[in-house]
Amino acid sequence: MSPRAPRGPATITAVVAAALAAGLLIAPQSASAAEVRIHDIQGSTRISPFADQQVSGVPGTVTAIRAFGSARGFWLQDPHPDRDRATSEGIFVHTGSTTPSVAVGDAVRVSGTVGEHYPGGTGAGLQSVTELTRATWTVESSGNALPAAFALTPSAVPDRYAPAAPGGGSGNSGNIEGLRLRPNSYALDRYESLEGMRVSVKDAPVVGPTSAYHDLWVTAEPGHSRTARDGALYSSYGDPNSGRVKVGSLIPFTQRPFPVADVGDKLTGTTEGPLDYDSFGGYEIQATALGQLADGNLARETTRKQQADELSIATYNVENLSPKTAQTKFDRLASGLVRNLATPDIVTLEEVQDDNGPTNDAVTSAGQTLKKLTDAIAAAGGPAYEWRQIDPADDQDGGQPGGNIRVAFLFNPARVSFTDVAGGDATTPVRVTDDHSKAGLSASPGRIDPANPVWKGSRKPLAGQFSFRGRPVLVIANHFNSKGGDQGLDSRFQPPARRSETQRTGQAGVVNAFVKKLLAVDPSARVVVVGDLNDYQFSPALADLTAGGVLTDLVTALPENERYGYVYNGNSQVLDHILTSRAVRRPDYDIVHINAEFADQSSDHDPQIARVKP
Structure with missing residues (x-):
């Protein structure tokens, strides 16, 4: 039983008037001049030609009843349709918080006000639902057959x-x-x-x-x-x-x-x-x-273990993780990292919250969050991971209010070392350094251009320098701004506007420019850009991130039917990415499906991993 938001009749006279003026609607007869049927009310467009008008004695058969929530009512369908395929023969009769006194199969005549309900309000951009409100009705007979579906x-x-x-x-x-x-x-x-x-x-x-x-x-x-x-x-x-x-x-x-x-x-x-x-x-x-x-018997996937000369780098959006999160989630995340991802050498985490989670105060540290996760990993049989991260300025990086989400590095010190360079904080930008034509970082970890307006209300990327078998590897962890505010695929505005895309494209350009600076110092620099980029492999943001051929988006090397790690409104899609520079040899990339396709999830994202030979 899906909840519905409380609603009432929407005043859309201006919309109807504009449509009439444009010749897109035909002015209806007075509701009292002739019998009005459901297909007359629904009309041949998305907006009823009777919007905001009273109608009387509308006939139909009750086909279903919603007897819960604050949007109760019943569906009415005319068993005698017209011949116009554009006009619906059904309508919802909204009775508010009162359960209607009708039964399925009742033939009724309904009087009420025609309204257009916009879920989420008109600003949400969704389709409207034509309905009858403030309704009264008379039951004429019961036990009638329902119209065929x-x-x-x-x-x-x-x-x-x-x-x-x-x-x-x-x-x-x-x-x-x-x-x-x-x-x-x-x-x-x-x-x-x-x-x-x-x-x-x-x-x-x-x-x-x-x-x-x-x-x-x-x-x-x-x-x-x-x-x-x-x-x-x-x-x-x-x-x-x-x-x-x-x-x-x-x-x-x-x-x-x-x-x-x-x-x-x-x-x-x-x-x-x-x-x-x-x-x-x-x-x-x-x-x-x-x-x-x-049951389709869908199994959670397990990736292979990295070989001795392979560096494995994973990314995982752990979905608002804080010490207030249930221990069961920590345990499941840990099990996924140890068993399903085969203990990656480096893990970039997204949505790590501060030490008191959504409590909105001045706390920004995340040491307790990360300790609880690494302890759970050790308890699951994994390595003693260490971490590196930078506390954000309070309430500046978006996400759940009070949570201060950020990106962070985990790494297995038995396999890879972190090159610590002091100086990184929430506001100081990391610079590219040149040490005898070897690219490095002025601070490790360090945030990339944190004062740039493209990061307003969004997570700042975190750059870190690692060493694997004596070879430096530069990793940039990201969590680009969300798609909040975009019009949905099924919006009444078509094509739907992707307003959040502008900021993400700007963020991609900043990271691309930083990678170009690294490669300008050392064209053979091993750079890996990872994280939840909140956008598709075919998006403008990914085009800007890979511009100039400086990075390759590894998801594009997978067979097309394997390019997904997130499921939204029934669409399996790509939001998380791992990208590599040319010097990163023979990447072996895998999206490990353990969450997004399942009702029982430890996160709404699937993690992914790349095994490379630096």
């Missing part, structure tokens, strides 16, 4: 995802609400044309694991763009995987617990219910019938 199949869901609004583009997106729906041409239009109606998927592959909110993602296109482990691969901005749809449940958990599913599992049989639009984005089947979970 529309089957979401590969032939029913177009490959093209969304229309582009006139004048739209990344950073300057246009609103598609006024465009007539073309459900045979665009997936988002297909889903919108089915809003509130009964839909179904059959034998649906799970492409996003069960979340803490009791929902999961499936695909209606099982043959489209799959990963090596049966997820849905997000490989370009042009292909968001149109068949993805979220599944929640209206069935009381006492009757049918929500399935705990991993990627690669399947909901066999039929899953059906009214098609809703979720508060967190994404069209969602509010299931009144759930398929049976078939």
